[in-house]
Amino acid sequence: MNEYENLKKGEQGAWISICAYLILSATKLIIASVGQSEALRADGLNNVTDVIASLAVLIGLRISRKPPDKDHHYGHFRAETIGSLIAAFIMMTVGLQVIYETIQQIFAGHDEQPSLLTAWTAAGAAVVMYGVYRYNLRLSKRINSHSLYAAAQDNRSDALVSIGAFIGIIGAQFGAYWLDPVAGFIVGLIICKTAYEIFRDASHTLTDGVDEELLDQVKDTLKQDTDVKVVEDVKARLHGNQVLVDATILVDPQLSVQEGHDITDRLENSLADEHGIHYAHIHIEPYHEEEK
DSSP: OHHHHHHHHHHHHHHHHHHHHHHHHHHHHHHHHHHTOHHHHHHHHHHHHHHHHHHHHHHHHHHHTSOOBTTBTTOSTTHHHHHHHHHHHHHHHHHHHHHHHHHHHHHHOOOOOOOHHHHHHHHHHHHHHHHHHHHHHHHHHHHTOHHHHHHHHHHHHHHHHHHHHHHHHHHHHTTOTTHHHHHHHHHHHHHHHHHHHHHHHHHHHHTTOOOHHHHHHHHHHHHTSTTOOEEEEEEEEEETTEEEEEEEEEEOTTSOHHHHHHHHHHHHHHHHHHHOOOEEEEEEEEOOGGGO
8 A cells, every 4th residue: 555655665764864863973972072062962962862763753654554453453553653752752851851961061160162173063963964854854745754754853953953052162162161051951942842842743643633724625625526515524533644534424315325325436536636535434414405
């Protein structure tokens, strides 16, 4: 099925993120230790959480590819969203740790000038992560993967974090030593903000939240069919990267069972073609004049 092929493609983006984060986190932590930069150290710790978060997304995508079985009749697509949720918790934990440690540095009086090498390391990392962000963003939109889209937003945040670290380190070169731990503190805030946004989106999906604009578009598509008298009800929910739709329509009560079946087939094809919705359950009820 096409959705399983999309999930397999999504794993490519997760692997690229993991490889980039492994190299960057190791590089940043080593250079930060040698160059005495709290901002670059915080940035490196951020990338360590990103490795774990990307692994959670990868595992979620891998589980999502499992076909339906006797106790998962709709498949395992929500494993992708659960992976995003786990990633959010991990990122929030490390973000709070970074905030706590940098606050200690600020109040203790950070008076060490970080090496200029740490600044260029942060700048180079920002360029790399922006490239990963652009790749994963395009891929997530092409395969309609919510967890890969969340990962792409995290990639963008990481690029911004590295830019912030670069600015803080450069400021410290001119005697404003406090800028380095302050930049690390801001990094911690960005980690927590990104974690909250991923948690919010994942929990919204897991609680069957759906975009109302999508519901309106589905209603409009159903109404366009000449045999549909009234669209009485439309509900939808997300199941991983799939949208499941339940709709009730009113039709001429004189139609035969075969004609009713043809209408639902036609509507299901329209939803698939226009909105990429391949799972729709359409219930038909008789229309009466008094229901106008």
